[in-house]
Amino acid sequence: MEHTIVLSDTKTIDPRTQSEILEGAGARVEVLDEKTEDAVIEAVSDADGLIVDSITPVTARVLESSETLKVVGRAGIGVDNVDLIAAAEQGITVVHVPDYCLDEVSTHALSLLLACARNVPLHDRRVKEGTWDWREGRPLHRMRGRTLGLAGFGGIARRLAAKVRAYGMEVIAYDPHVKATEMDHYAVEKVGFEELLDRLDYLSVHTPLFEESRGMFSTGEFERMSDDAIVVNTARGPVVDQDALLAALEAGEIARAGLDVLESEPPDPEDPLLAREDVVVSPHTAWYSEESRRDLSRSVASDVAAVVNGESPTNPVDIELPWV
Incomplete structure (x- = not known):
């Protein structure tokens, strides 16, 4: 048949x-x-x-x-x-x-994090515009000793945790569906959601999109993060409230963002996030090789x-x- x-x-x-x-x-x-x-x-x-x-x-x-x-x-x-x-x-x-695509997405998340942490896209633009000045990208901070917070601890986040080990960062993770003993295998500390926000220097989002995770990171969450925090999202756009993210960047409540996913794809060309020099965007390509x-x-x-x-x-x- x-x-x-x-x-x-x-x-x-x-x-x-x-x-x-x-x-x-x-x-x-x-x-x-x-x-x-x-x-x-x-x-x-x-x-x-x-x-x-x-x-x-x-x-x-x-x-x-x-x-x-x-x-x-x-x-x-x-x-x-x-x-x-x-x-x-x-x-x-x-x-x-x-x-x-566990390797691809975890590598892409790390790439966005590195690009933001070292402000590579801004330096690239300035040099091509004719400006040769190391001070353009200030302030930058040493990654060793900083804390990477993972929201979600599935296969991609686990690969990312293994890859950042060489950078000397502490890794913590929030995932209500994964036991602490499982995270221990990856040298990752299980924390609650509020503790995640309070301790992280870098956030990498790896939660799927369901009602419980829609708008998971919004105004209150960004306010709790340190002012030099970097937010990376390679999961689903609506997990991060884009309006709140923009407001947090404008207010200096976080430092930079690396986004492979957006609330609307493709985005409106007039989306103010796209004009910001503290935001790195890729076209939902993290999965690809x-x-x-x-x-x-x-x-x-x-x-x-x-x-x-x-x-x-x-x-x-x-x-x-x-x-x-």
């Missing part, structure tokens, strides 16, 4: 690789370019599987509209665009790829093919462990 798989992700994954795996498993692939709720509903009306990126809406209305849908494959780690409760109620399996793209394609396609053929997937989403 031939299965139909709708592919609503032609940017971050390789549709040719996916098609080879899915067609090899007896599936017919239909590519959906329009990423609206109505378009997805129409596409999955008689589909067995759906593979999506981070901006394709997989709402309760989408999931309830199909009597044939067996599996949703999220081509990535986060599943905030998929209604997991509705999927469970409809008996639809949700799979994702939790480990394909040629190797991660290949691994992502193969993993999500293989799991979707397994489910439509009545087999167990390797990476089903556990609704009870949303942060890990």
Whole structure:
């Protein structure tokens, strides 16, 4: 029996690789370019599987509209665009790829932190403008002996903790779903949320986006941080309140920010954050390498093919462990 798989992700994954795996498993692939709720509903009306990126809406209305849908494959780690409760109620399996870009995102978070800590983008701009003056980027501080605070302690944060060990920083982490004994393996101290804010010099955000984490870092949180704190976000844009971040930077309540994700992607060209010299922005590219793209394609396609053929997937989403 031939299965139909709708592919609503032609940017971050390789549709040719996916098609080879899915067609090899007896599936017919239909590519959906329009990423609206109505378009997805129409596409999955008689589909067995759906593979999506981070901006394709997989709402309760989408999931309830199909009597044939067996599996949703999220081509990535986060599943905030998929209604997991509705999927469970409809008996639809949700799979994702939790480990394909751990090295890439942790390296990118470190890159943003280093760029901000040494003010590299500002120096680059000044030199190219004709100014050769080391004082332009002041003040800078030695990283050794400073404290890196991790919000969330899943796979990416663990890789980052290992990578910063050579910099001589203390690492603390807040994650209500990870035990202190687990953090001990990485020489990381488990702390409460308020203690995280009070002690950190650098913040790296690694929490997925759920209602409990939306706006997790806002006015009150920035006020508690030291005035020379650096905020790095490679998780999801809405975890950080962008208006509050802008206000904190303008008021000197924090020093700099490195952002790979924003509340709105792509951002409005007039977004005031983009004009600031104390903000470094990259276009949601932390996940990317040629190797991660290949691994992502193969993993999500293989799991979707397994489910439509009545087999167990390797990476089903556990609704009870949303942060890990």
